[in-house]
């Protein structure tokens with residue numbers, strides 16, 4: 001560490017420090033709360049209604065309406081990345097030397113000073129005990145190294161040096177994740193589209209900007225189906241789609257929620273549905289003078305004559321949202337009634353309110369008894385070339401954490417010490433770079449097994 | 458036996474185990490702690506049976522789904538994960554003293570599920586978005602993670618109750634020593650962190666298969682990330698001078714508050730994709 005005070009070195013040290021990590025993580029954690037409390041991606045009007053004009057200015061300056069993409073939030077993430085890179089570079093060479101040492105060295109004194117040494121006696125000569133210990137340790141742990149001390153002999157073995165790399169894998173996985181997210185947001189898109197049954201599209205609309213996005217193929221929705229449980233809750237949404245590329249039908253398949261279609265890097269998800277139009281409808285027409293009721297099955301667009309040649313009725317169309325004096329009455333048909341001596345007028349027939357048309361108090365009242373629904377399917381269409389980096393990051397993070405947390409570099413030393421009359425005392429000690437508690441538990445178990453091994457043979 | 462009987466007796470047994478642990482603490486009685494442990498194990502068996510039976514019953518009702526998909530079931534499962542982890546730790550490290558801090562958590566989770574009238578124990582069919590094997594992986598791993606943090610919380614509390622040096626026969630003598638608490642808390646945090654990580658990841662993979670986006674900054678997601686940050690902070694603070702014992706225990710307590718907020722607070726106070734569970 002020469003040049004300790006030069007400015008580049010100071011900058012390097014700054015980006016290297018775990019203190020910076022802690023500050024950055026605290027800032028990330030605290031500021032992340034904001035976005036869960038303040039409305040995200042709302043319209044200006046919503047913000048002004050919620051928070052007033054003054055606060056809205058503040059929200060705009062700091063992009064709090066989309067804070068997880070705000071410059072300062074991304075800056076914090078960048079800082080974290082620099083911190084990880086610098087810190088890893090600084091430490092890697094050192095750890096590399098530990099993982100791949102030129103020669104394995106050990107210092108028996110450091111083991112024998114530890115508080116948790118397991119000691120027992122055996123009725124064996126030091127020579128045979130040493131040989132047995134060597135044999136046992138090499139099977140339990142790994143290749144054995146030996147040393148002769150002044151009044152004892154030591155046998156040493158170790159395992160798990162490589163586990164020291166685990167923490168680098170964890171940190172690298174954070175970088176990989178963020179890189180994947182960046183690639184996804186630069187080269188990918190997320191869009192929505194609605195397709196009526198029987199229709200096809202090749203343009204979808206970006207979720208945020210509503211800008212059209214052209215696809216390289218055409219999606220046709222052949223059929224949409226929704227199933228319900230007895231309780232009325234939806235059980236399954238299913239769309240049957242065909243992909244048409246250069247005029248050729250290349251693929252026909254069903255998609256369901258949780259079972260999307262992935263085609264040439266584009267993912268197509270079932271996200272919503274609705275009724276867009278209707279086929280044939282069964283109409284009940286009541287003559288309010290005679291009390292007579294007739295039923296007719298009509299196609300949209302069809303015209304029928306009313307009883308007694310009094311006029312005609314045309315079923316004109318279907319509305320998913322029927323607006324009546326500013327109220328949304330839901331799905332409805334509408335049609336035109338023309339009585340012989342008068343000008344025609346339009347009527348609405350909301351499905352949820354069968355008596356609606358009766359309240360008009362005309363000569364005839366109309367009710368839709370049944371009809372054939374035509375659905376549209378709402379699809380989410382996404383492209384995310386970064387997702388594989390993110391998934392690789394996921395795998396590495398789990399593996400890295402597993403290795404770091406549950407595995408360790410452990411070394412064990414057995415000291416064989418001659419005591420009088422052919423008796424030998426055996427000391428077992430260990431060291432680890434991780435949990436000493438676990439190691440101590442392990443040592444106790446190992447000592448018992450070693451003792452049994454020596455006494456048996 | 459049906460699931461509701463099994464789960465009511467679980468509640469009772471966990472309550473009894475808690476009383477035993479309290480008694481052993483108050484009267485410095487070793488046998489009561491042993492009794493508490495056996496009662497807790499019996500409760501755990503019942504808890505396991507209850508979850509299994511609920512699974513079977515859902516098939517009998519024709520829905521056939523894993524019992525991890527509403528508030529009631531998640532609380533019952535939370536009790537289960539905490540109990541499993543506690544039993545494991547007590548067996549492995551032979552420390553019984555801190556049962557007095559953990560058994561109330563185990564009892565409270567399942568008692569809250571049973572007694573809060575707004576939490577329904579009915580077996581409802583699953584909406585389409587929840588029909589995924591990732592859901593099972595997601596819930597199981599998240600709650601294993603939460604259990605680790607709950608135990609870390611129980612251990613951290615001891616720092617604020619037990620003096621560093623205790624009299625040989627005092628009420629605190631049988632609680633683990635500060636060194637052991639330090640190590641055990643760390644082990645629990647690490648366990649929790651690993652499983653929360655897997656939980657967040659399986660959630661992301663699931664979201665990607667259901668909605669085409671692995672991360673959408675929905676409040677529940679964001680809060681689980683905040684929780685994850687807090688425990689990452691915990692682990693890095695340990696590397697710094699002066700951060701051990703009480704100071705660090707405080708961070709673990711903050712972390713558990715974040716867990717609770719992720720779990721309950723988000724459902725009640727904020728809105729988002731996760732409002733069902």
Ligand code: HEM
Pocket residue numbers: 015016017018021080081083084087167170171174401404689692693696
């Ligand atoms: C979100 C970001 C990060 C995550 C998830 C993360 C995760 C971890 C984990 C799981 C450990 C192991 C903890 C343990 O052994 O108890 C660790 C250790 C460590 N981290 Fe990070 N870390 C992050 C960022 C950073 C950054 C930016 C630095 C830069 C200084 C850093 C420096 C270290 C160091 C020096 C260690 C100790 C390594 C050792 O024990 O040999 N970490 N980190």
